[in-house]
Amino acid sequence: MARTPSARRRAPVEHAVQYDGGVHEEHSRNDSEASKAAVSIHDVAARAQVSIATVSRVMNTPQLVSPRTAERVLAAIKDLGYVPNAFAKGLINRASRVLGIAVPDIHGEFYSELLRGADAEARKLGYHLLISSEAHSADEQERRGSLAFGLIDGLIVMMTEPNRPLWQEMRDAAVPLVVLDADETAAGLDSVIIDNTLGAAEAVEHLLESVKPERCFFVGGPAENFDTVARAQAFAKALEKRGHKPGPEQTVFGAYTLEWGAGWAKKMAESGRLKNAGVLAGNDEIALGIMHAAEDAGVRVPGELKVIGFDDTRLAMLVRPNLSSVRVPMAEAGAAAIRLLIKRIERRTTSPVCERLPTGLVVRGSSGA
Amino acid sequence: MARTPSARRRAPVEHAVQYDGGVHEEHSRNDSEASKAAVSIHDVAARAQVSIATVSRVMNTPQLVSPRTAERVLAAIKDLGYVPNAFAKGLINRASRVLGIAVPDIHGEFYSELLRGADAEARKLGYHLLISSEAHSADEQERRGSLAFGLIDGLIVMMTEPNRPLWQEMRDAAVPLVVLDADETAAGLDSVIIDNTLGAAEAVEHLLESVKPERCFFVGGPAENFDTVARAQAFAKALEKRGHKPGPEQTVFGAYTLEWGAGWAKKMAESGRLKNAGVLAGNDEIALGIMHAAEDAGVRVPGELKVIGFDDTRLAMLVRPNLSSVRVPMAEAGAAAIRLLIKRIERRTTSPVCERLPTGLVVRGSSGA
DNA sequence: TTGCACAAAGAAAACGCTTTCATTCTAATG
DNA sequence: CATTAGAATGAAAGCGTTTTCTTTGTGCAA
Numbered sequence: 001m002a003r004t005p006s007a008r009r010r011a012p013v014e015h016a017v018q019y020d021g022g023v024h025e026e027h028s029r030n031d032s033e034a035s036k037a038a039v040s041i042h043d044v045a046a047r048a049q050v051s052i053a054t055v056s057r058v059m060n061t062p063q064l065v066s067p068r069t070a071e072r073v074l075a076a077i078k079d080l081g082y083v084p085n086a087f088a089k090g091l092i093n094r095a096s097r098v099l100g101i102a103v104p105d106i107h108g109e110f111y112s113e114l115l116r117g118a119d120a121e122a123r124k125l126g127y128h129l130l131i132s133s134e135a136h137s138a139d140e141q142e143r144r145g146s147l148a149f150g151l152i153d154g155l156i157v158m159m160t161e162p163n164r165p166l167w168q169e170m171r172d173a174a175v176p177l178v179v180l181d182a183d184e185t186a187a188g189l190d191s192v193i194i195d196n197t198l199g200a201a202e203a204v205e206h207l208l209e210s211v212k213p214e215r216c217f218f219v220g221g222p223a224e225n226f227d228t229v230a231r232a233q234a235f236a237k238a239l240e241k242r243g244h245k246p247g248p249e250q251t252v253f254g255a256y257t258l259e260w261g262a263g264w265a266k267k268m269a270e271s272g273r274l275k276n277a278g279v280l281a282g283n284d285e286i287a288l289g290i291m292h293a294a295e296d297a298g299v300r301v302p303g304e305l306k307v308i309g310f311d312d313t314r315l316a317m318l319v320r321p322n323l324s325s326v327r328v329p330m331a332e333a334g335a336a337a338i339r340l341l342i343k344r345i346e347r348r349t350t351s352p353v354c355e356r357l358p359t360g361l362v363v364r365g366s367s368g369a
Numbered sequence: 370m371a372r373t374p375s376a377r378r379r380a381p382v383e384h385a386v387q388y389d390g391g392v393h394e395e396h397s398r399n400d401s402e403a404s405k406a407a408v409s410i411h412d413v414a415a416r417a418q419v420s421i422a423t424v425s426r427v428m429n430t431p432q433l434v435s436p437r438t439a440e441r442v443l444a445a446i447k448d449l450g451y452v453p454n455a456f457a458k459g460l461i462n463r464a465s466r467v468l469g470i471a472v473p474d475i476h477g478e479f480y481s482e483l484l485r486g487a488d489a490e491a492r493k494l495g496y497h498l499l500i501s502s503e504a505h506s507a508d509e510q511e512r513r514g515s516l517a518f519g520l521i522d523g524l525i526v527m528m529t530e531p532n533r534p535l536w537q538e539m540r541d542a543a544v545p546l547v548v549l550d551a552d553e554t555a556a557g558l559d560s561v562i563i564d565n566t567l568g569a570a571e572a573v574e575h576l577l578e579s580v581k582p583e584r585c586f587f588v589g590g591p592a593e594n595f596d597t598v599a600r601a602q603a604f605a606k607a608l609e610k611r612g613h614k615p616g617p618e619q620t621v622f623g624a625y626t627l628e629w630g631a632g633w634a635k636k637m638a639e640s641g642r643l644k645n646a647g648v649l650a651g652n653d654e655i656a657l658g659i660m661h662a663a664e665d666a667g668v669r670v671p672g673e674l675k676v677i678g679f680d681d682t683r684l685a686m687l688v689r690p691n692l693s694s695v696r697v698p699m700a701e702a703g704a705a706a707i708r709l710l711i712k713r714i715e716r717r718t719t720s721p722v723c724e725r726l727p728t729g730l731v732v733r734g735s736s737g738a
Numbered sequence: 739t740t741g742c743a744c745a746a747a748g749a750a751a752a753c754g755c756t757t758t759c760a761t762t763c764t765a766a767t768g
Numbered sequence: 769c770a771t772t773a774g775a776a777t778g779a780a781a782g783c784g785t786t787t788t789c790t791t792t793g794t795g796c797a798a
Contacts, residue, residue: 051748056786086519088784090456091753112481119502128517130499133488148497150455258687288687318627318657409754420778425756457754460783
């Protein structure tokens with residue numbers, strides 16, 4: 001128990017860790033000595049001639065320490081370049097200020113926008129973001145580690161389609177949880193969802209300005225995908241509101257790819273049903289495929305065919321004609337999820353909340369201005 | 370010092386934390402009790418009737434414990450759903466198996482591909498990835514926290530242009546470091562760089578098949594951007610190799626945007642210099658802008674103008690005509706950086722390494738097949 | 739002067755783990 | 769049978785914090 005700080009470790013050398021950004025320390029950069037030179041609270045305490053408790057208080061509850069002392073401690077901290085050990089803090093506080101986010105795949109504009117929004121918001125609120133594409137591994141042990149359980153303070157999970165294993169893993173995680181893209185308030189979880197209704201309705205209304213209801217189509221992505229399903233339903237509902245119940249061939253499902261869109265449009269063109277039609281696509285890439293196939297079939301866009309994409313990715317503004325698209329605020333969704341999660345972590349009282357983000361049509365060239 | 374485990378905390382209840390994924394625990398999901406029910410090594414020890422040392426050994430050095438005992442401990446671990454506390458482990462091991470990656474901006478296909486590759490590789494090797502768009506904050510205190518120093522075992526920093534503050538922060542960080550996109554072996558750091566030479570040379574060769582050397586242009590991004598500079602140099606060198614030293618107007622710099630590309634091409638078209646020219650763009654978006662402007666000016670691509678992009682993003686395959694582009698293995702770069710970093714962390718001996726990833730031309734429609 | 743509230747600071751416990759060192763037990767060796 | 773090497777296990781220190789509990793010091797009312 002004789003734990004004399006200065007005896008326990010080498011006496012802290014003056015300016016031991018004072019960096020000047022110079023080049024003379026190149027060699028020590030990556031070798032073990034350099035990184036072992038961790039300055040602890042004891043070193044600071046010794047240098048400032050106070051106890052470690054006081055040092056801690058200076059950093060956490062400054063009002064409990066006299067200005068004179070605080071000044072001395074602060075100076076020592078600066079001199080030594082002291083940074084509190086994150087693990088020790090975490091061990092006591094049971095918090096790391098690290099948030100996890102599990103997305104199906106980091107690929108593409110869509111998810112990168114989500115990450116971007118989440119990261120920015122987390123950073124703003126003093127948290128860090130640990131990403132993790134989905135744990136597909138079958139081995140439970142391996143999966144368990146995959147989300148850094150025990151390290152993260154909370155987790156955002158994006159659920160784009162039914163996924164039992166992931167769901168299971170989430171429930172096992174003893175951390176605050178926010179679900180993205182699926183309303184799970186019923187299961188007691190905070191959720192953030194995209195309200196596809198508004199945007200889809202606007203799109204349909206827009207199409208109906210120049211296209212007959214029976215010539216309107218929704219060309220979606222995978223039939224299991226939550227968003228595609230919601231968008232298809234919103235599409236159907238908007239048509240019904242205008243007195244037309246869409247037939248089964250008016251809402252079709254495939255994949256979120258250019259090829260699927262092009263394939264569908266090609267078939268339609270061959271049977272002469274592409275002309276004077278209006279299409280709401282499940283995403284921008286599908287829309288682009290449809291435009292390509294239309295071009296190949298000699299169907300002019302927007303003259304003879306109106307096309308509207310979904311997501312309003314950068315792609316929409318880059319292609320010609322510019323693609324009308326339903327804007328989906330992915331960055332905002334990421335940010336909202338972060339806010340919800342942090343609120344849940346910091347004051348764990350409120351009952352589950354579902355935040356619903358609006359979508360809206362952005363009209364550009366492809367649907368005829 | 371009387372630290373009788375079973376007295377210290379509530380005696381571990383049978384099946385206390387046995388989840389079945391059912392819905393009946395909805396209420397306890399997000400409240401504090403649920404997450405406080407952390408099972409510690411003491412609980413496992415008590416249940417298996419061994420000391421905590423033995424439990425630890427079962428997990429870390431199984432060869433030191435008898436099969437009979439191990440079995441009992443393993444059972445207890447499973448029953449209780451025990452997950453070792455990451456902070457306590459970190460405090461001892463001085464390692465979190467979390468890697469940081471600092472990129473200028475998460476935006477866009479380019480960086481998301483990088484993240485994707487890095488994340489996949491990190492996961493494969495049993496590490497986690499903590500992302501961080503660059504710390505732009507001027508306040509040093511704030512910046513310091515921004516990279517989660519003390520928590521991460523190592524850091525990958527993407528350097529796309531000279532950036533003193535970031536550089537400074539990196540050097541101050543007492544963690545293993547890998548630099549992406551800039552060769553810093555001279556500064557004692559492992560690096561991963563894209564070898565723009567090969568791809569640019571191939572592109573130039575390809576252009577020269579149908580275009581005179583004095584009609585070849587490089588339309589780059591920002592003049593400060595390392596990649597743009599490297600690509601411009603590679604372009605110039607390839608032309609020189611063919612006996613033509615490019616004039617100053619043959620390599621120009623602007624921004625990584627469609628607008629810049631379009632603006633440049635428009636000017637060129639107006640002065641009649643776009644026809645029969647060949648352009649290597651700094652990225653795909655610039656290339657696309659050039660194609661648009663060419664179309665507007667009645668210059669046919671690839672008939673009268675060859676265009677080659679850079680990066681080979683998804684965009685290249687989505688537009689028409691398909692964009693020839695220099696493929697840049699961003700995912701591989703991310704993975705390579707992770708590998709280098711982990712190697713550095715785990716056996717900190719080798720001298721600084723610079724891994725150079727090749728680029729290569731992918732010929733598509735825009736440069737005339 | 740005595741007592742007392744209150745501010746300031748220190749001592750030490752606790753967080754959950756790993757690991758060294760010490761102890762016990764078994765079985766093989768002389 | 770006595771000794772001892774070696775395997776299996778336990779006790780406890782230590783990692784770097786935060787925080788509770790104590791102690792010390794100081795000014796002020798009685």
